[in-house]
Amino acid sequence: MSVDAPGVVAVDVHALREEVKNKYREVAIDPHGAHHFHTGRYLARHLGYDDTLVASLPDAAVESFAGVANPFSLRPLSKGERVVDVGSGAGFDSFVAAHQVGATGQVVGVDMTEEMLAKSRSTVSKLGLKNVEFREGLAEQLPVEDGWADVVISNGVINLCADKRATFSEIHRVLRPGGRLQFADIANGKPVPESAIRNIDLWTA
Amino acid sequence: MLEDSGFVDIVIGPSVDTFGGAGGESKARLFEVFGYPFLARKPG
Numbered sequence: 744m745s746v747d748a749p750g751v752v753a754v755d756v757h758a759l760r761e762e763v764k765n766k767y768r769e770v771a772i773d774p775h776g777a778h779h780f781h782t783g784r785y786l787a788r789h790l791g792y793d794d795t796l797v798a799s800l801p802d803a804a805v806e807s808f809a810g811v812a813n814p815f816s817l818r819p820l821s822k823g824e825r826v827v828d829v830g831s832g833a834g835f836d837s838f839v840a841a842h843q844v845g846a847t848g849q850v851v852g853v854d855m856t857e858e859m860l861a862k863s864r865s866t867v868s869k870l871g872l873k874n875v876e877f878r879e880g881l882a883e884q885l886p887v888e889d890g891w892a893d894v895v896i897s898n899g900v901i902n903l904c905a906d907k908r909a910t911f912s913e914i915h916r917v918l919r920p921g922g923r924l925q926f927a928d929i930a931n932g933k934p935v936p937e938s939a940i941r942n943i944d945l946w947t948a
Numbered sequence: 949m950l951e952d953s954g955f956v957d958i959v960i961g962p963s964v965d966t967f968g969g970a971g972g973e974s975k976a977r978l979f980e981v982f983g984y985p986f987l988a989r990k991p992g
Contacts, residue, residue: 779972790964790983811966812983817959899983911953920992923957925985929966932980 754940756905760881763903764856767809771858774806782809790927791816792839800838804866807833807859810898812927820844824893827917828852829882829910829926830900834863834875840896841875851892852877853885862941883909887917894918897926950988961985 748848753891774782783806787797797805810848814836820826820843828837831852841850854877863877880886882897882904895914904910914924950958966983967976975981 777971779970779975780967781970790966810983812961812964812985814985816985817961834955907949908953911949911955915954915990918990919969920990922990922992923949924988924990927983927985929981929983933978935979 745883746765749890752907759903759905767832767856768858770807770809771856771862774833778809780809780811782807786810787835796839796842798806800835801866801869803862804833804838805835808835810836810927811902811929812898813841814896814925814927815839818923818925820848820894822832823847823898825891826850827885827887827892827895827914829885829895829914830854830903831863832856832859832879834859834866834877836898837863837877838866838870838872839877840894844874846874848874850875851887853880853882853887855879857880860913883913885913885917885934889916890919890922891921892917892922894923894925897928899928901926902928950986954990955988956991957987957989959987961987 784797786808792813820840822845824844825845826840831837831854834852837850837852850862860877860879867875878886882900883906895918901907901910961984963982963984967973
Protein backbone atom coordinates (compact mmCIF):
# COMPACT_ATOMS: atom_id res chain seq x y z
CA MET A 744 0.00 0.00 0.00
CA SER A 745 1.31 3.41 -0.97
CA VAL A 746 -0.21 6.55 0.47
CA ASP A 747 0.13 10.17 -0.62
CA ALA A 748 -1.87 12.78 1.30
CA PRO A 749 -1.07 15.77 3.55
CA GLY A 750 1.13 14.54 6.40
CA VAL A 751 1.54 11.25 4.62
CA VAL A 752 4.69 10.39 2.70
CA ALA A 753 4.26 8.47 -0.54
CA VAL A 754 6.04 5.25 0.25
CA ASP A 755 4.96 1.66 0.63
CA VAL A 756 3.90 1.71 4.29
CA HIS A 757 4.39 -2.00 4.87
CA ALA A 758 7.78 -2.05 3.16
CA LEU A 759 8.87 0.92 5.26
CA ARG A 760 7.77 -0.82 8.47
CA GLU A 761 9.75 -3.91 7.52
CA GLU A 762 12.82 -1.79 6.76
CA VAL A 763 12.52 -0.04 10.13
CA LYS A 764 12.00 -3.37 11.91
CA ASN A 765 15.08 -4.81 10.23
CA LYS A 766 17.19 -1.82 11.24
CA TYR A 767 16.09 -1.84 14.87
CA ARG A 768 16.33 -5.62 15.05
CA GLU A 769 20.03 -5.05 14.29
CA VAL A 770 20.22 -2.42 17.04
CA ALA A 771 18.62 -4.84 19.53
CA ILE A 772 20.92 -7.73 18.67
CA ASP A 773 24.12 -5.82 17.91
CA PRO A 774 23.87 -2.43 19.65
CA HIS A 775 27.59 -1.74 19.24
CA GLY A 776 27.59 -2.52 15.52
CA ALA A 777 28.17 -0.09 12.67
CA HIS A 778 25.06 2.08 12.77
CA HIS A 779 24.72 5.57 11.29
CA PHE A 780 23.71 6.94 14.69
CA HIS A 781 25.13 6.83 18.20
CA THR A 782 23.73 4.35 20.70
CA GLY A 783 23.84 3.49 24.37
CA ARG A 784 25.48 5.24 27.30
CA TYR A 785 27.52 7.60 25.10
CA LEU A 786 24.35 8.79 23.39
CA ALA A 787 22.45 9.18 26.66
CA ARG A 788 25.20 11.43 28.01
CA HIS A 789 25.40 13.33 24.70
CA LEU A 790 21.66 14.04 24.89
CA GLY A 791 21.82 15.27 28.47
CA TYR A 792 20.21 12.44 30.43
CA ASP A 793 20.94 12.27 34.14
CA ASP A 794 24.25 10.44 34.53
CA THR A 795 23.39 8.95 37.91
CA LEU A 796 20.10 7.54 36.71
CA VAL A 797 21.61 6.11 33.53
CA ALA A 798 24.45 4.55 35.54
CA SER A 799 21.88 2.78 37.70
CA LEU A 800 20.33 1.02 34.70
CA PRO A 801 21.67 -2.32 33.43
CA ASP A 802 23.44 -2.51 30.07
CA ALA A 803 20.47 -4.26 28.45
CA ALA A 804 18.29 -1.23 29.22
CA VAL A 805 20.74 1.28 27.78
CA GLU A 806 22.93 -0.27 25.09
CA SER A 807 20.25 -0.29 22.36
CA PHE A 808 19.07 3.25 23.09
CA ALA A 809 19.00 5.15 19.79
CA GLY A 810 17.09 8.33 20.58
CA VAL A 811 17.64 11.69 18.93
CA ALA A 812 17.12 14.17 21.80
CA ASN A 813 15.78 14.18 25.36
CA PRO A 814 11.96 14.13 25.71
CA PHE A 815 12.26 14.90 29.43
CA SER A 816 14.36 18.05 28.98
CA LEU A 817 11.49 20.52 28.65
CA ARG A 818 9.47 19.08 31.53
CA PRO A 819 10.17 16.17 33.87
CA LEU A 820 7.35 13.74 34.62
CA SER A 821 5.48 13.88 37.94
CA LYS A 822 4.94 11.15 40.53
CA GLY A 823 1.90 9.04 39.84
CA GLU A 824 1.54 9.88 36.15
CA ARG A 825 0.49 7.29 33.57
CA VAL A 826 2.82 7.26 30.57
CA VAL A 827 2.80 5.71 27.11
CA ASP A 828 6.16 5.39 25.32
CA VAL A 829 5.58 5.18 21.56
CA GLY A 830 8.31 3.10 19.94
CA SER A 831 9.86 2.06 23.22
CA GLY A 832 12.65 -0.03 21.72
CA ALA A 833 14.68 -1.80 24.41
CA GLY A 834 12.96 0.37 27.00
CA PHE A 835 15.49 3.05 27.92
CA ASP A 836 13.08 6.01 27.97
CA SER A 837 10.39 3.85 29.59
CA PHE A 838 12.77 3.05 32.45
CA VAL A 839 13.69 6.73 32.83
CA ALA A 840 9.95 7.52 32.88
CA ALA A 841 9.31 4.78 35.46
CA HIS A 842 11.92 6.34 37.73
CA GLN A 843 10.31 9.77 37.40
CA VAL A 844 6.68 8.68 37.95
CA GLY A 845 7.61 6.37 40.82
CA ALA A 846 5.79 3.34 42.17
CA THR A 847 2.40 5.06 42.03
CA GLY A 848 2.81 5.81 38.32
CA GLN A 849 2.55 3.46 35.39
CA VAL A 850 4.44 3.16 32.10
CA VAL A 851 3.32 1.30 28.98
CA GLY A 852 5.92 0.95 26.24
CA VAL A 853 4.72 0.08 22.74
CA ASP A 854 6.99 -1.31 20.02
CA MET A 855 6.60 -3.34 16.83
CA THR A 856 10.01 -5.07 16.82
CA GLU A 857 9.99 -8.50 18.44
CA GLU A 858 13.66 -8.41 19.44
CA MET A 859 13.26 -5.04 21.15
CA LEU A 860 10.18 -6.26 23.03
CA ALA A 861 12.04 -9.38 24.19
CA LYS A 862 14.88 -7.22 25.48
CA SER A 863 12.69 -4.68 27.28
CA ARG A 864 10.51 -7.38 28.86
CA SER A 865 13.57 -9.27 30.04
CA THR A 866 14.90 -6.11 31.71
CA VAL A 867 11.57 -5.47 33.44
CA SER A 868 11.69 -8.99 34.81
CA LYS A 869 15.31 -8.66 35.98
CA LEU A 870 14.62 -5.31 37.65
CA GLY A 871 11.40 -6.58 39.21
CA LEU A 872 9.52 -3.46 38.14
CA LYS A 873 5.77 -3.58 38.71
CA ASN A 874 4.94 -0.25 37.10
CA VAL A 875 6.28 -0.92 33.59
CA GLU A 876 4.97 -3.18 30.84
CA PHE A 877 5.68 -3.50 27.13
CA ARG A 878 3.03 -4.18 24.51
CA GLU A 879 3.39 -5.08 20.84
CA GLY A 880 1.81 -2.51 18.55
CA LEU A 881 2.14 0.26 16.00
CA ALA A 882 2.38 3.99 16.55
CA GLU A 883 -0.65 4.43 14.30
CA GLN A 884 -2.68 1.84 16.27
CA LEU A 885 -1.64 2.05 19.91
CA PRO A 886 -2.88 -0.81 22.12
CA VAL A 887 -4.01 1.64 24.80
CA GLU A 888 -7.55 2.70 25.74
CA ASP A 889 -8.94 6.16 25.04
CA GLY A 890 -7.81 8.89 27.44
CA TRP A 891 -5.66 6.57 29.57
CA ALA A 892 -2.38 8.50 29.51
CA ASP A 893 -1.34 11.62 31.37
CA VAL A 894 1.74 11.81 29.17
CA VAL A 895 2.85 10.29 25.88
CA ILE A 896 6.58 10.21 25.22
CA SER A 897 8.49 9.16 22.11
CA ASN A 898 12.05 9.47 20.89
CA GLY A 899 13.19 9.34 17.28
CA VAL A 900 10.19 7.33 16.17
CA ILE A 901 7.62 9.61 14.55
CA ASN A 902 10.03 10.57 11.74
CA LEU A 903 10.01 6.89 10.78
CA CYS A 904 6.20 6.75 10.48
CA ALA A 905 4.90 7.26 6.93
CA ASP A 906 1.56 8.60 8.17
CA LYS A 907 2.52 11.18 10.80
CA ARG A 908 -0.99 12.64 10.91
CA ALA A 909 -2.40 9.24 11.89
CA THR A 910 0.31 8.88 14.52
CA PHE A 911 -0.43 12.25 16.14
CA SER A 912 -4.17 11.53 15.99
CA GLU A 913 -3.63 8.22 17.76
CA ILE A 914 -1.48 9.87 20.43
CA HIS A 915 -4.23 12.47 20.89
CA ARG A 916 -6.75 9.63 21.37
CA VAL A 917 -4.84 7.91 24.18
CA LEU A 918 -4.14 11.14 26.08
CA ARG A 919 -6.60 12.36 28.70
CA PRO A 920 -7.89 15.92 28.28
CA GLY A 921 -5.11 18.17 29.52
CA GLY A 922 -2.52 15.45 28.95
CA ARG A 923 0.90 16.16 27.45
CA LEU A 924 2.88 14.93 24.49
CA GLN A 925 6.61 15.08 25.17
CA PHE A 926 8.62 13.75 22.29
CA ALA A 927 12.02 14.09 20.68
CA ASP A 928 12.58 13.86 16.98
CA ILE A 929 14.70 15.07 14.11
CA ALA A 930 13.93 17.92 11.72
CA ASN A 931 15.80 19.03 8.61
CA GLY A 932 16.65 22.64 7.84
CA LYS A 933 17.08 21.99 4.12
CA PRO A 934 14.46 20.22 2.01
CA VAL A 935 15.05 16.57 1.21
CA PRO A 936 14.46 15.75 -2.50
CA GLU A 937 11.23 13.90 -3.25
CA SER A 938 13.22 11.12 -4.89
CA ALA A 939 15.12 10.55 -1.64
CA ILE A 940 11.92 10.58 0.42
CA ARG A 941 10.46 7.87 -1.81
CA ASN A 942 13.57 5.70 -1.39
CA ILE A 943 12.79 3.52 1.63
CA ASP A 944 16.41 2.43 1.97
CA LEU A 945 17.34 6.02 2.88
CA TRP A 946 14.81 6.29 5.73
CA THR A 947 17.02 4.21 8.00
CA ALA A 948 20.40 4.97 6.38
CA MET B 949 0.74 19.18 12.01
CA LEU B 950 0.57 19.08 15.82
CA GLU B 951 -1.95 21.92 15.76
CA ASP B 952 -3.95 20.17 13.04
CA SER B 953 -4.09 17.10 15.29
CA GLY B 954 -5.62 19.12 18.13
CA PHE B 955 -2.59 19.97 20.25
CA VAL B 956 -1.97 23.38 21.82
CA ASP B 957 0.76 25.15 23.80
CA ILE B 958 3.45 23.74 21.55
CA VAL B 959 7.04 24.29 22.63
CA ILE B 960 10.16 23.34 20.67
CA GLY B 961 13.37 23.08 22.67
CA PRO B 962 16.95 23.75 21.63
CA SER B 963 18.52 21.71 18.86
CA VAL B 964 20.89 18.85 19.55
CA ASP B 965 23.65 17.73 17.18
CA THR B 966 22.30 14.19 17.22
CA PHE B 967 24.50 12.77 14.48
CA GLY B 968 27.72 14.67 15.23
CA GLY B 969 30.61 12.19 15.13
CA ALA B 970 28.33 9.35 14.02
CA GLY B 971 28.36 7.51 10.69
CA GLY B 972 25.37 9.50 9.49
CA GLU B 973 26.97 12.88 10.16
CA SER B 974 27.67 13.77 6.53
CA LYS B 975 24.07 13.16 5.44
CA ALA B 976 22.80 15.03 8.49
CA ARG B 977 24.99 18.02 7.63
CA LEU B 978 23.80 17.93 4.02
CA PHE B 979 20.18 18.47 5.04
CA GLU B 980 20.87 20.31 8.34
CA VAL B 981 19.30 17.55 10.42
CA PHE B 982 19.20 18.08 14.18
CA GLY B 983 17.28 16.58 17.09
CA TYR B 984 14.74 18.60 19.06
CA PRO B 985 12.57 18.06 22.14
CA PHE B 986 8.90 18.95 21.67
CA LEU B 987 6.17 19.61 24.22
CA ALA B 988 2.46 19.94 23.46
CA ARG B 989 -0.81 19.65 25.36
CA LYS B 990 -4.19 18.14 24.58
CA PRO B 991 -6.82 20.75 25.48
CA GLY B 992 -9.09 20.02 28.40
